[in-house]
Amino acid sequence: MDYVVFDAHSDLPTLVWEERGKGESPVLERNFEKFFGDYVRARVASVWTPPEKRVYALRYALEAFRRFKSDVHEGGRFELVTAVSEMDEAVKENRVALWLGLEGGEPIESLDVLETFHELGLRVLTLTWSLRNQIGDGVFERTNGGLTNFGVEVVGKAEELGIVIDLSHINEAGFWDALDVTSFPVMASHSNARALCDHPRNLTDEQLKAIAERDGVVGAVAIPSFVDKERPTLDKYVEHIAYMVDLIGYRHVGLGFDFVYYLREWGGKGVEGFENESRIPSLIEKLEERFGEKEVRAITFENLRRLFGHVVG
Incomplete structure (x- = not known):
């Protein structure tokens, strides 16, 4: 079968920021086969603010957005999209649809700033990275604080603008706060099942069920320490997908x-066995061994498409 993949999380803008800062371009076009290959045709490209850049997070994020957009426009095989119809058209023409995201709300200094980022193309907001910011606490904080008052306002504004709320990286108190103040579907773009790998970045069964109840999607993540503490393999990565499908249904699991x-x-x-994009055919083969074509297409692309269609339009 022919499949295309919608990858819910990538840090490629960080690389583009670094490489273009050294005068290299176009970064994505030169590395097309390496980063996208024959399968990845839609991807959330999120700007992550490293801890050492937090003191000038807004400047860094704006620079990263500009450099990434410039890089995309220098290549003929990409399109920055802000609507599902644009993504569908790009995929139909065998181009890669790229959604802009922020991995952590450190640059969001006010609701006006959030609206400005939306005007620049932002469509996915991971509320926190693993540390505390002005929106709430990340999973590695010890205070167990949930969303701040400002964080509640950010969630409401994101819902109004049509920005997908991403609950990967936020702590449990913030997770439940976010679900309490929005009625929209949400996603956890890159998290696994804590029942299979006890890591704070993974989600409990209760969290997984809550996302599914909102018609949201969980993207299975291929970071080794989130897959297995002893020996992270492709088979164990697929076990996370299968576990989540069994628990919350195939319509709520993505990549x-x-x-x-x-x-x-x-x-x-x-x-x-799943170190990079070149290994996606092996993943597809494993998924086909466990699921039918309808389920594989849903996991690899259609579930995230449905979510973005509901929230972004």
Whole structure:
């Protein structure tokens, strides 16, 4: 079968920011086969603010958006999209549809700033990275604080603008706060099942069920420490997908690889047998062994398309 993949999370803008800062371009076009290959035809490209850049997060994010947009426009095989109809057209023409996101709300200093980012193309907001920001606490904070008052306002504004709320990285108190103040579907773009791998970045059964009850989607992540503590392999990655499908249904599970092998800070060994995009055919083969064509198409693309259609339009 022919499949296309919608990847719910990628840090490629970080690489583009670094490479274009050194005068290299076009980064994506030069690395097309490496980063996208024959399968990835839609992807959330999120700007992550590293801890050392938090003191000038807004400036960094704006620079990263500009450099990424410039890089995309220098290549003929990409399109920055802000609507599902634009994504569908790009995929139909065998181009890669890229959605702009922020991984962590550090640059969001006010609701006006959030609206400005929306005007620049932002359609996905991961509320926190793993540390505390002005919106709420990340999973590695010890205070167990939920959303701040400002965080509640941000969620409401994102709902009004049509920005997908991403609950990966936020702590449990903030997770439940977010669901309490929005009625929209949400996603956890790159998280696995905590029942299979006890890591704070993974989700409990109760969290997984809550996302499904909102008609949301969880993107299975291919970060080794989120897959298995002893020996992260492709088979164990697929086990997370299968577990979540059994628990919450195939309509609520997607893919959020978070491949970071190309970043200096996070480079290293990946999931055995699923280290990068070139291994997607092996993943598809494993999924076909467990699920029918309808389920595989839903997991690889259609579930995220449905979510974005509901929230973004």
